[in-house]
Every structure is written in structure tokens, then in C-alpha cells.
Amino acid sequence: MTSPTPSLNITGNAIEVRKLTVDYGARRILSNIDLDIPSGKVSVIMGGSGTGKSTLLRCILGLKLPTSGSIHMLGTDITTATTAQLYQLRKQTGVAFQGGALFSSMSVAENIQLALREHTNLDESTIQIMTRIKLDMVDMLHAEHLMPSELSGGMTKRAALARAIIMDPKLLFFDEPSAGLDPSTSAELDELILLLRDSLKMTIVVVTHELESAFKIADQISIMGKGIILATGTPEEIRASADPEVQGLLHRKPRETVVDTEAHLKALVGETS
Amino acid sequence: MIKALEKLGTEVLDGLEMAGRTCNLLLLTLWQMLQPPYRFYPIVRQMYFIGARSISLIIISGVTIGMVLGLQFYYILARFGSVNLLGQGVALGVIRELGPVMTALMVVGRAGSAITAELGIMRTTSQIDALECMAISPGKFMVGPKVIAGILSVPLLTHIFDFVALFGGYFVGVVMFSVPEGSYMNGMVDAVQWVDVRLGLVKSLIFGLLVTLICCAQGYYMHLTKAGSQGAEGVSFVTTNAVVLSSIAVLFSDFLIGALLP
Amino acid sequence: MSKFNIQLATGIFVAVGILAFTYAAVNIGGASLRAAPGYTLTARFTSISGLRVGGVVEAAGVRVGTVSSIDFDPSTFDAVVHLRINEGIPVQEDAIASIRTQGIIGEKFVKLTPGGFDELLKDGGEITETESAVSLEELISKYIFSGNSSTPAAN
Numbered sequence: 084m085t086s087p088t089p090s091l092n093i094t095g096n097a098i099e100v101r102k103l104t105v106d107y108g109a110r111r112i113l114s115n116i117d118l119d120i121p122s123g124k125v126s127v128i129m130g131g132s133g134t135g136k137s138t139l140l141r142c143i144l145g146l147k148l149p150t151s152g153s154i155h156m157l158g159t160d161i162t163t164a165t166t167a168q169l170y171q172l173r174k175q176t177g178v179a180f181q182g183g184a185l186f187s188s189m190s191v192a193e194n195i196q197l198a199l200r201e202h203t204n205l206d207e208s209t210i211q212i213m214t215r216i217k218l219d220m221v222d223m224l225h226a227e228h229l230m231p232s233e234l235s236g237g238m239t240k241r242a243a244l245a246r247a248i249i250m251d252p253k254l255l256f257f258d259e260p261s262a263g264l265d266p267s268t269s270a271e272l273d274e275l276i277l278l279l280r281d282s283l284k285m286t287i288v289v290v291t292h293e294l295e296s297a298f299k300i301a302d303q304i305s306i307m308g309k310g311i312i313l314a315t316g317t318p319e320e321i322r323a324s325a326d327p328e329v330q331g332l333l334h335r336k337p338r339e340t341v342v343d344t345e346a347h348l349k350a351l352v353g354e355t356s
Numbered sequence: 357m358i359k360a361l362e363k364l365g366t367e368v369l370d371g372l373e374m375a376g377r378t379c380n381l382l383l384l385t386l387w388q389m390l391q392p393p394y395r396f397y398p399i400v401r402q403m404y405f406i407g408a409r410s411i412s413l414i415i416i417s418g419v420t421i422g423m424v425l426g427l428q429f430y431y432i433l434a435r436f437g438s439v440n441l442l443g444q445g446v447a448l449g450v451i452r453e454l455g456p457v458m459t460a461l462m463v464v465g466r467a468g469s470a471i472t473a474e475l476g477i478m479r480t481t482s483q484i485d486a487l488e489c490m491a492i493s494p495g496k497f498m499v500g501p502k503v504i505a506g507i508l509s510v511p512l513l514t515h516i517f518d519f520v521a522l523f524g525g526y527f528v529g530v531v532m533f534s535v536p537e538g539s540y541m542n543g544m545v546d547a548v549q550w551v552d553v554r555l556g557l558v559k560s561l562i563f564g565l566l567v568t569l570i571c572c573a574q575g576y577y578m579h580l581t582k583a584g585s586q587g588a589e590g591v592s593f594v595t596t597n598a599v600v601l602s603s604i605a606v607l608f609s610d611f612l613i614g615a616l617l618p
Numbered sequence: 619m620s621k622f623n624i625q626l627a628t629g630i631f632v633a634v635g636i637l638a639f640t641y642a643a644v645n646i647g648g649a650s651l652r653a654a655p656g657y658t659l660t661a662r663f664t665s666i667s668g669l670r671v672g673g674v675v676e677a678a679g680v681r682v683g684t685v686s687s688i689d690f691d692p693s694t695f696d697a698v699v700h701l702r703i704n705e706g707i708p709v710q711e712d713a714i715a716s717i718r719t720q721g722i723i724g725e726k727f728v729k730l731t732p733g734g735f736d737e738l739l740k741d742g743g744e745i746t747e748t749e750s751a752v753s754l755e756e757l758i759s760k761y762i763f764s765g766n767s768s769t770p771a772a773n
Contacts, residue, residue: 141485144485144488144489145488146485146488146489170491170493171491173488173490173491176489177489178485178486178489178490180482180485180486181482182482184481184482184485184486185483186483187477187478187481187483188474197490197492198490198491198492201393201490201491201492201497202491246486246490400624400625400628401624403628403631403632404624404625404627404631407628407632407635408627408628408630408631411631411634451642451646508632509631509635511639512631512634512635512636512638512639513635515635515638515639515641515642516634516635516638518638518642519638519641519642522646544646545646546674546681546725547725548642548646549670550643550672551672553642553643553646557639
């Protein structure tokens, strides 16, 4: 996407991560991460498993305190913010977790309404209408009264997305939108993410390991290697990157097909032929 | 040998850490419960779960304990020829000791384990993180209502237990062994003082707090324990832990309260 | 499970629990929201061994009051017992308060024996005629070691 999308946010960057370092015991998970998330765009953080992308997301969400470094979200440093400031900030952000994290004791509609009921004094009919609007947006109107245990994987993700956007957040985080979904469902979710960016002017951060969907939705891609960010840029810039690790990730080769089946089976059962 | 000592040391440190976290959770929850808005329906819901749904269990165990107590006291007192003390023995035993303790242990088994499992699963499936991210404090939303419902429900259950246990004792003493009804009832009324009822009340209030708080803390802080990353197995581990720890806490604090209060 | 059912069930549970507590506290424990109507008398004993606060005050074997508090008077080395006597129970000025035991190993209680005077004690009055607790061991040892066949007098 080369033409800049008009943004309501003046600062340009919704999130600025500076020199973020996270240790878990003696293990260093993230070292000296710098990352800017532009407002009103879809930013994708991509990397294989074990590269620390989930830890980075947890830090940005304020669920984990970093060892050092700062994270400015909408102008507030969340590593030093008070609980009250943090909660104020969180009312402007929505998160769709990887497994959905729907509250299993509540129906889909109750899950979605929870934030409205806790943070606003809207009357019952308004809450119902807002719930239906968001459910319609993710095409889940028919599942309003189902319990989370009755939903399929794709429906769970869509319900989680509806819950994340109920408060019309400025910032939306989406953890692994396409993990465990069939290609057509994951394509639907990708379209939904683009729709949210264009219609609600949200800043969207997607954490994923799926190349295809990342390149489809991203305005900015950050590729993570072991605890560091290898490259950040537009999809075109990433494709043109000279970094061998980035290229390695982009052109992942399928595992070499086994030619000699019999020999391979024998090797597996431990026979030396 | 050194290995064993080292293991013991880490176990003790882990235990102390968990105790600290439990206190931390209590203070955190108290603080968060004081912030508006106030919601009462979650408390009612938890009281339904911890209290109302436990009534049948409490009644069955209460009658049984009362009958057992009546039976054993009868045999012992019959040796000394003072079966007219049966009413006092059963009433004092139930109201001062067995009522609060047995009720608390029943609540641990029925509701406490469920509380830990619920919070543990919420932790592993990041539902607690989701609450945090929706700017809803989990202490207020999940832990607070459970602890308050525990403090309110356990004393009520205890007195239901007391009542049916006294009935069970009455059944064995008066109906089965034909102890004179008057001496049974009068002995009971004369021997039990307000201080005895008050002791039972204080105990059950403290047990209600301890049981729900320990069970909540075990589930809530599951990710910080060794079992944290083990998913379903971790949940079963912390649930077992919660049942063991809260039972021990009930029995030990029972002794402490008994020693401190007359 | 509808909202109404949960609230109804919880309400029933709370009501039953409070009823059970009231039964235990009032019918068995003998507590009362306001102090039972009656008046307070004091009595001095040289020994009350075993008498408890909340103990029973009996007259002719009928419960007529309770022991409301027990103090120690350091100047005379006496035990000062405050008795809460139920309303409508007359206690004469020369009535005798004695500490007795229910059965041979039972609880200690205060026994009131009526006197012959017409004057009745009022609230705050003192029963002057008292008999202290009889120690079983003392009685037995007196009987064994005195060699005296006459019954040892109590007090």
C-alpha cells in the first residue's frame, strides 16, 4: 500500500517501542527491540515460533513488565504507568486472543456485552443494538445465544474479534488470526481486518506466522528472528530485503520428500539395512 | 543428602512465596472491591454456587455426623451411667467444633476445588489476560465475589449443618436409645452458651475466608507455579494443591481459634 | 438456569441459614437481642471454683437467672459474682446463695434458697448469706483425717 491512508491521529505512531529487553530467568527473550506501529494501518509482526513475538505482544498489552526499555502507547509509557492510567488506556484497546479466550460461563452475546456493562451506563436496548451491530460485522448474528464451547474454531475467533471491537477501540490487537483455521475461513478473517481498518479507522496489530495472510493484509511488516527484529517495512520492502534470514523465512522450502520409502521406514524402526 | 536439603529449602521458599501471593491477592481484591462501580449480582451467583448448591451435601453429612456422635457419646456415657449428658455432649461437639470444621471441609471439596479449576482454566486459556485487557480487574470480577460469597455462605451452611446434626443426635439418643427427651433437650439448652455459638460463628467466618481465598489464589496464580505451563495437567495439580492446603488451613486455624478464644 | 431461579434458590438458602443460626443462638445458646428483663444482684464468695460466666442460677431446681460476670476483690480476697435474676423472681434479703454442683462431676451453678424476711432485694443489691463451693477432695480428706464422726460443716 503506497498511498498513505488518511489518519485521524496526528502523531503518526500509535505505539513506539524503544530498547525493549525482556529476560525470563537467565534466558533473554527479547533484546533491544525498537518498533513503531503507525496509526490507522495494519501492522503485522511475523516470525516463527520461539522468536518472542508473543512476549512482545504481552509487553505491549502491559501483561508482562519488561526488564528494560519503554513502550509508549497513545502517548503514555505503559512500563511506568499507574494501574489507573493503564486501565484508561485499555478501554481504548481491543484484544482478540489466540484461543479466543471467551469466558466459558457466558454466552457469545454476554461475552461481547461485558465491557459495555462494566464501563458504560448504557441502557439495555442500546447494549443489545450495539451487540447486534458488532455481531453482524463479524457475521455471527446467528450464534448470539450459543455458549463458547458450542463454537467452531473460526466462530470462536470471530466472536473474540467482536468482543475486542465492542468499545470501538483506537487500537486492535489480533493474536494469530489464522492459526488452526482452514484457508477460506482465514481469508474471511483477513478481509474482516481490512474492513475494520477502512471503516472504523483502527490501528491494527496482527501477530502471526502465516506468510500469505501477512502479506495480504499488512501495511507494515516486522519480521522477528530470535529475540530481535530482523526487518521492518512495507510488504514490498520486505520482499526486496537482502537479509538472508528474511529471505529464508519468505522462501521456506518444504521438507525434502523421502524417495526411498522402505529404507526410510527401516531407519525409523532402527534397523540398519 | 544435600540434594534433599536443597529440595526441602526450595519447597519451603515456594510455600512462603505462595502465602505471600495469597495475602497479596486478598489486599488487591479488597482494594479493587472498594472502587466503584459496585456489582452485587455476581456475589448472589457465587452464593448460589457455594452455598445453595451445597445444602443437600451439608444436610446429608450433618445428619450422619450427628448420628455418629450420638451413637459414640451414648456408648461412652453409658459406661459411666450418665447418658443424661448426651444432649450436652452432642450439642457442644457440633456447635463448637464439628459444625464449622466439617462444613468448611465440605465446601473445600465441593466448591473450593471447582473455584481453583475454574480460575486455573481461565488462566491457561488467557481469559484472565482478556479481562485485564478489557480494563476489568480480575480481582474484582472473579476473586472478590467468590471470597465474599464464601464469607457469607460458610457461616450459613455451618448453622444448617449444626441444626441437622443436633437433629441426628436427637434421633439416635431419644428415638433409638430412649434417653429421656427432657434431659436431652434441657441438657443441650443449659450446656450451650452464647459463647459457644459465637465461637462457631467466628470459626465459620474465618474458614469461609480462608477456603475461598486459598482456592482462588491457587487458580489465579497458577502461571507462577511449577505447574503453570502444563495446561490441563497443571490445572489438576493446582486443584489438588488447593484442596490439601485449604483443608490444612481450616484444621490448623481451628486449633488456633480454639486456643485464642475461650 | 434462569436468573430468577438462582436468586430464588440463593434467597431460600440465606433464609434457611439465618433461621438455623437464630435457632442455635436464641433457643439453644440463650442469646437475646436485648438483655432479658430482670435485675442484677451481687454475692460474695470465698471460693467459686469452677463457676463460669453464663452459669445457671437455680431456685428449687428451676432456672431463675444467669451468672452475668465474675470479679475478684483484691482487698478481701473474695470473688464477687453478679447474678442476673429474671423479672418477677423475688429474692429476700436473707436469701442464701450457694455454689453447688450438678451431679457429682457436673457444672457448677448458683443455688438460691429463699429466706424468711419480707424485705426483697432490689436491683444492685447484695446477697449477704453465701455458701462457697464445696470441694469434694476437701470434704473427703476432712472426713478421713479428722477421725471425727460428726459430719464436717461446709464453709
